[in-house]
Amino acid sequence: MTELMESVELCNECGVCLQVCPTYNATQDDNFSPIARIKVAGRILQGGEITPQMVESVYSCLECRLCTEACPFSIDIANIVWHSRLKLRKRGIESPEPHKKLVESTQRLGNAVNGDPARRLDWLPEEFPSRESSTLLYVGCASAYVTKDAAASSYLLLKKLGVDFMILKDEGCCGVIYGDAARDDLLREIAEENVNKFKKLGIKKIILVCPACYYCFKYLYPQLLGSVDFELVHIVQLLPSLLKERGIKIAQVVGEVTYHDPCRLARPDGIFDEPREVLCLSGIKVNELPENREDAPCCGAGAGVRMVCRDLSLKVASKVLDQVTVSPLVTACPFCEFSFSYIAHKRGSDKKVVYITEPVLQALS
Ligand code: SF4
Ligand code: SF4
Known part of the structure; x- marks a missing residue:
């Protein structure tokens, strides 16, 4: 707990993370900001009084880690939020x-x-x-x-x-x-x-x-x-080395896509090059979203937020879909695929969303 409190106390409220937090940007509501979540976490961890608004702040965090990437102190707010949820339950306040x-x-x-x-x-x-x-x-x-x-x-x-x-x-x-x-x-x-x-x-x-x-x-x-x-x-x-070992490299361009980095691969693991390389080896041209790799946007479904704050989740997904100029949008996460496909369907968009192995398999067939 001490380590978590040390992280909480590092925050000087500089506000850098506000620019990247998807839930804050979608709502402009302080309660949905990383700063609020840090303050709420401090209160929860230290046994302070808790309001329903504070519970909402913790349970609306996508745990996407965009704030950590931006923060000058790399404060791991997603981890702090997770431990706050656990602590809330220990204090008798259940999940929504x-x-x-x-x-x-x-x-x-x-x-x-x-x-x-x-x-x-x-x-x-x-x-x-x-x-x-x-x-x-x-x-x-x-x-x-x-x-x-x-x-x-x-x-x-x-x-x-x-x-x-x-x-x-x-x-x-x-x-x-x-x-x-x-x-x-x-x-x-x-x-x-x-x-x-x-x-x-x-x-x-x-x-x-x-x-x-x-x-x-x-x-x-x-x-x-x-x-x-x-x-x-x-x-x-696995795929890039497998393709290379088998001498597979399609030189001509057989299609093009926009690639989306899922949060859980991008942060903290930095798995960016492999998906782009496998698409490239399969003859598929990769277009980028305005923010990508370690700054890649969240699909809005992380950490169970889609279930508790549906409108917020859809707003976050919608914003990403708007940035896609070359369809299909390819992702390496089944949840992101569902989240983006759902919003595309709901809005009557003809943008397609597919899982990464689908176009690779097609290209190799
Ligand atoms: S960027 Fe880091 S230090 Fe600045 S307000 Fe956000 S969490 Fe606090
Ligand atoms: S983890 Fe994501 S949703 Fe949660 S506070 Fe950080 S940027 Fe916002």
């Missing part, structure tokens, strides 16, 4: 109702998107392969149920490139929603369950389709379990 409902359905259904467990493998473009491997492709709830093209094209692309991997018939949720809803007790349970399952199967390496699962395995599991002993890679990190 939509989070509680999703926690309940995730426990009941084993996925975070209200999907029918019997249909978890509907995305699979062939019979379930009873193949064993020490490498696991973990597709995650969003791409298994919602943006199924992300799961299917990732699976087919890895097969096409001759990667030895397996998938799970009983893949469950990574538990990131429990983290968003401050249910670290449930997150710990599911983390133990998943880690034991991977151990029993002899999994040494996990390829992730979803940056939220990647973040959860990489950063949240070790906070709760101490460490995890398997290698984690997001699929975009």
Whole structure:
């Protein structure tokens, strides 16, 4: 707690982060600003009196880390916010109702998107392969149920490139929603369950389709379990070397896209070059958004905000969509794909949004 309070106390309210915070920019409301969140966190962590407005401030943070990039002291507000949510719950102030409902359905259904467990493998473009491997492709709830093209094209692309991997018939949720809803007790349970399952199967390496699962395995599991002993890679990190090893480089331009860096890959991991390189090797010209790489905009769905502040989330997504001049918008996150596709559909826009492995697979076919 002391370390967190030290970070809180570093803030001199210089206001630099206000320029980049998507929730503040969308609302111009101080309660939705990084400064308010830091002040509220200080109060929560020190046991001060809490108002509903303060709870809203903490639960409307996208945990996108744009503020940290801008802050002269690199204050990790997303981490402070997460610990404030945990502390609030310990003080008897639960997460907002939509989070509680999703926690309940995730426990009941084993996925975070209200999907029918019997249909978890509907995305699979062939019979379930009873193949064993020490490498696991973990597709995650969003791409298994919602943006199924992300799961299917990732699976087919890895097969096409001759990667030895397996998938799970009983893949469950990574538990990131429990983290968003401050249910670290449930997150710990599911983390133990998943880690034991991977151990029993002899999994040494996990390829992730979803940056939220990647973040959860990489950063949240070790906070709760101490460490995890398997290698984690997001699929975009693997693809450039795979293509190069197989001598694949399409010289002519076969298409063009706009690339969007998902928050969970951009910050703090800095995974920028790999997705651009794989598109380039596949003959796809990459156009950039006005802000990209470490400054890339958030899709508005991070940290469970889409459930508790729907209008705010849509406003944030809408602003990004407006900046896309070359369609399709390509992203390496199934949640971002859903978030941008939803707003495009809602606004009657003809801009398309696709998961990165989709155009790469097409180019290589
Ligand atoms: S940029 Fe950093 S120091 Fe300045 S107000 Fe924001 S959090 Fe505080
Ligand atoms: S993490 Fe994102 S939404 Fe939260 S305060 Fe920082 S910039 Fe704003």
